[in-house]
Amino acid sequence: xxxxxxxxxxxxxxxxxxxxxxxxxxxxxxxxxxxxxxxxxxxxxxxxxxxxxxxxxxxxxxxxxxxxxxxxxxxxxxxxxxxxxxxxxxxxxxxxxxxxxxxxxxxxxxxxxxxxxxxxxxxxxxxxxxxxxxxxxxxxxxxxxxxxxxxxxxxxxxxxxxxxxxxxxxxxxxxxxxxxxxxxxxxxxxxxxxxxxxxxxxxxxxxxxxxxxxxxxxxxxxxxxxxxxxxxxxxxxxxxxxxxxxxxxxxxxxxxxxxxxxxxxxxxxxxxxxxxxxxxxxxxxxxxxxxxxxxxxxxxxxxxxxxxxxxxxxxxxxxxxxxxxxxxxxxxxxxxxxxxxxxxxxxxxxxxxxxxxxxxxxxxxxxxxxxxxxxxxxxxxxxxxxxxxxxxxxxxxxxxxxxxxxxxxxxxxxxxxxxxxxxxxxxxxxxxxxxxxxxxxxxxxxxxxxxxxxxxxxxxxxxxxxxx
Numbered sequence: 001x002x003x004x005x006x007x008x009x010x011x012x013x014x015x016x017x018x019x020x021x022x023x024x025x026x027x028x029x030x031x032x033x034x035x036x037x038x039x040x041x042x043x044x045x046x047x048x049x050x051x052x053x054x055x056x057x058x059x060x061x062x063x064x065x066x067x068x069x070x071x072x073x074x075x076x077x078x079x080x081x082x083x084x085x086x087x088x089x090x091x092x093x094x095x096x097x098x099x100x101x102x103x104x105x106x107x108x109x110x111x112x113x114x115x116x117x118x119x120x121x122x123x124x125x126x127x128x129x130x131x132x133x134x135x136x137x138x139x140x141x142x143x144x145x146x147x148x149x150x151x152x153x154x155x156x157x158x159x160x161x162x163x164x165x166x167x168x169x170x171x172x173x174x175x176x177x178x179x180x181x182x183x184x185x186x187x188x189x190x191x192x193x194x195x196x197x198x199x200x201x202x203x204x205x206x207x208x209x210x211x212x213x214x215x216x217x218x219x220x221x222x223x224x225x226x227x228x229x230x231x232x233x234x235x236x237x238x239x240x241x242x243x244x245x246x247x248x249x250x251x252x253x254x255x256x257x258x259x260x261x262x263x264x265x266x267x268x269x270x271x272x273x274x275x276x277x278x279x280x281x282x283x284x285x286x287x288x289x290x291x292x293x294x295x296x297x298x299x300x301x302x303x304x305x306x307x308x309x310x311x312x313x314x315x316x317x318x319x320x321x322x323x324x325x326x327x328x329x330x331x332x333x334x335x336x337x338x339x340x341x342x343x344x345x346x347x348x349x350x351x352x353x354x355x356x357x358x359x360x361x362x363x364x365x366x367x368x369x370x371x372x373x374x375x376x377x378x379x380x381x382x383x384x385x386x387x388x389x390x391x392x393x394x395x396x397x398x399x400x401x402x403x404x405x406x407x408x409x410x411x412x413x414x415x416x417x418x419x420x421x422x423x424x425x426x427x428x429x430x431x432x433x434x435x436x437x438x439x440x441x442x443x444x445x446x447x448x449x450x451x452x453x454x455x456x457x458x459x460x461x462x463x464x465x466x467x468x
Contacts, residue, residue, distance in 0.1 A: 033059045035122035039129065041092075042071035042085070049085070053092050060096045063118035066153025068093050069108055070130050076105065106337050112153055113339035123152045124276065135161035140264045141248065147280040150252055150268070154339060155276075158251045162259075165247050167210035172310040173198065176300050179308045184297025186321050188308070189231045190399075191291050192431035193218050197303035199296065204309050205231070206324035207317040209256065210247055211309075212236070220289065221245045223269045225256045226325050227335060228456025229350060231293070234272050234286035253459040254336040270452075270460050271355075271365075288448040290431065294399035302417065338459035344466060345371065347455040352400045354449040355461075358386035367461040369454065371468040375400055380410050380419065383467065390447060393419060393429060402447040403434050410434075 033056055040052035056064070072089040075082025090103055101107040120126070128142025134157060182188075188199040194216030205211060211222040219236040223245075236243055243260040250257045250266065252275070257266045265277030272286030292299075300306060311319055318324075328335060332347045345351070350372040355365035366386040375381060379394040382405060391405040395416060409422045417429050418437075427434045427444075436442035458464060 030121065031059065032061075032120050032122075035120065035126050038064075038067050038071065038126055041068075042075075042089070042130070049088070053088075057092070057096060061118065061120075062097060062115055064120055065093060065097065065108070065112050065115075066151075067120060067123060067126055069105065069112065069153065070127060073105055074130065074133065076103075109153075109337055109339075113151070117151050117153075119152060124148055127152055127155065131157060135164075135249065137162035138249070141250070141259060141266055141276060146277060148276045149280055150275045151339075152276075154252055155257070156251045156336060158249055158256065158336075160247075160249045162249050163246045164249050165207075165209050166315060167212060167246060168205075168208045168309075168313060169212045171211060171213065172312050173307040174310045176304060176306050176308060179296075179310075181311055181319075182296045182308065183321070184295060184300075186296045188294060188296045188299050189222075189224075189291055190294055190299045190303070190306075190431075191215055191220070191222070191233050191289065192303065193289065197299075197306040197431070199299050199303075199306055199308040200231070201296070201309060201319075203319050203321045203324065204311070204313065207315070207319065208313070210245065210258065212244065218289070221258070221286070222291075223256070223258060225269055225456070226328070227251070227254045227256070227453075228270075229348065229453035230255075230270065230450055230456065231291055232269065232272070232450050233289040233291050235289065236286075238284045238286055251336055253338045253456070254334060255456055255460060268460075270457075290401075290446050290448045291450050292399045292401060292431070293451045294395070295397050298395060298397045298399060298416075334455065338455060340459055340462050341455055342458045342462070342466075345454040345468065348453045349373070350451050351454050351457060351466075352392065352402070352449055353452045353457050353464075354402060354447060356386045356388055356390075356447065360387060367457070367464040369452070369457050369464050369466050371466075372398065372400070372451065374468055379413060382409065385465065391444075392449075393434075400449065400451075401429070401431075402449040403444045404447055405444055408434075408444060 037052045037055050040048045068089055072086050075086045077083055094100060099111055124142040124146040125144045128139040131138035187202040190199050196216040198215050205224045206226050209224045209226060213220050220233050221236045222233045224231045243262055245258045245260055248257045248259045248266055256269055258269050259266050263278040265274040265279040268275045272288060274280050274284060334347060351369040352372060353369045355367045357363040358366035368385050375392055375394045376398055381392045383390055389405045390402055391410055392400055392402050394400050410419050411422045413419050419427050419429055426437045428437060433443040433445045
């Protein structure tokens with residue numbers, strides 16, 4: 001997501017209060033102040049704001065800092081209209097918390113995220129009202145009483161409105177031989193299902209961050225979070241119910257939150273689960289399908305009948321190789337802060353990641369990350385994780401595929417599409433499985449995995465196992 005240089009100026013308090021309801025302010029459940037006092041503090045006339053801050057100060061809890069941070073952030077310099085209000089809010093935060101962090105908003109985030117999470121019960125509702133100044137569509141994600149399984153003070157605006165980065169919907173495609181705009185070394189994300197193969201060039205998908213498509217008869221939502229370096233294809237029909245997804249314009253720990261149009265619930269795109277909204281607690285989880293990050297030349301050689309996206313997307317973008325996010329990909333700096341980092345690897349070092357279910361943890365997914373550099377040096381790599389024996393096979397051009405090895409030990413590669421086990425048997429390497437040449441009914445199935453930047457994966461799953 002591209003962050004805009006400054007946020008819009010806050011609208012009048014009357015508009016926000018009208019959206020919240022016009023009844024006089026009353027204490028919320030549990031002794032919390034009415035959420036409209038925060039709106040008055042952030043957007044009211046000076047006398048209103050001063051009164052509201054006095055009332056909030058009398059009932060202050062550190063769990064309210066995220067609300068005040070949101071108010072200050074939207075009015076931060078160079079927003080001249082909010083300049084005085086910004087410093088009033090910062091001074092209020094310092095007075096209530098005893099912290100001397102000044103106008104350093106990232107320092108305030110680090111302090112907040114290091115505290116226990118004890119939010120105001122209407123924090124989500126406030127967030128929707130406050131962010132509707134940027135895009136009215138944000139308010140639909142945060143109705144009053146909205147449920148959340150993530151910290152609301154870690155949800156940030158990503159710099160665009162709802163679907164401001166437009167998803168591709170059933171994009172036009174070409175036969176491999178007609179894709180003369182691609183060079184062999186251009187990066188693509190390859191998906192093959194039920195005998196149909198398709199390549200999604202990074203140079204196209206990076207501008208859209210999502211593609212709704214059908215491959216091999218399977219409805220897919222292909223999510224690309226450019227900030228975290230992840231492409232994940234999810235089935236779009238959890239429990240047989242089709243959900244149409246879009247890009248919310250919001251982030252959680254620098255990872256995009258997508259939403260379903262049917263319920264306006266927000267979904268974590270690493271896990272494929274709803275985290276804010278009506279579907280929280282529903283048990284829905286999107287099925288993750290396998291994807292491989294490779295080059296166009298390698299994918300085309302393995303899949304000569306593949307199709308690939310056309311440049312005719314219906315949008316005007318610079319689809320040349322490396323144009324999208326050139327500055328971001330060219331440094332190790334982050335565009336948005338995260339609540340936890342780990343310096344064992346550089347922020348944007350690529351890792352192959354997966355979350356197989358662990359029977360020892362009640363079938364909860366057990367995250368693991370393997371350095372792409374490590375796999376390039378160990379092109380057949382066996383490891384045990386979550387009670388399973390897995391093998392990663394890495395091609396000469398760096399494409400990683402994970403398989404459930406079971407009791408088979410693979411020893412060497414025999415060209416781009418064959419491996420041999422330690423008993424001397426040969427196996428074909430497909431997108432679905434490793435298949436024994438002597439008996440095609442003997443198969444070791446593919447395990448879904450994908451690439452990610454280390455910082456993004458660790459921020460979501462700090463308990464991850466790292467293999468480097």
